Amino acid sequence: MATEIYHVGSSTNPILLSVAVSTPGIADTDPEVIGSGGIKHLPVISGPTGHLNNVPVGNAGALAGTALGIKTKVDLSPVASSLWPTLLNSLVIHYIVSGGTDGVKNYVLDSGEKFADSTGQFIQAGKLINLVP
Numbered sequence: 001m002a003t004e005i006y007h008v009g010s011s012t013n014p015i016l017l018s019v020a021v022s023t024p025g026i027a028d029t030d031p032e033v034i035g036s037g038g039i040k041h042l043p044v045i046s047g048p049t050g051h052l053n054n055v056p057v058g059n060a061g062a063l064a065g066t067a068l069g070i071k072t073k074v075d076l077s078p079v080a081s082s083l084w085p086t087l088l089n090s091l092v093i094h095y096i097v098s099g100g101t102d103g104v105k106n107y108v109l110d111s112g113e114k115f116a117d118s119t120g121q122f123i124q125a126g127k128l129i130n131l132v133p
Contacts, residue, residue, distance in 0.1 A: 004107050004129045008060040008100035015057040015131070017068065018096040021050035023087065025076040033057060035066035050074070060100050064133040070095055074123040084120035095127050
């Protein structure tokens with residue numbers, strides 16, 4: 001995963017996460033906060049689209065020095081297998097973080113942050129965003 005940076009500041013403002021996945025497959029997105037105390041999975045259900053809308057991650061000041069890890073799994077079984085190789089290349093995911101001193105910031109999945117399994121049916125994608133003061 002490539003590393004990105006988001007400035008949260010030191011306030012008690014809530015940091016929010018939205019994720020938009022463009023795929024004809026079935027997607028599931030799982031965000032987590034990674035810190036010195038371990039990994040905290042955020043309790044979300046992204047449904048079959050993988051989308052998340054303004055999920056509370058935590059308070060800005062408390063999140064400083066942690067990282068936000070977002071993993072998305074895509075199952076392409078609803079699509080003809082002949083299209084699977086092109087769908088890996090065309091997969092686009094937007095990660096929108098807001099509430100910190102950086103305001104609303106959009107991160108896009110890079111090509112090196114997505115991988116298909118050996119059959120091409122399943123895609124794993126991930127983004128890591130460092131949350132700094």
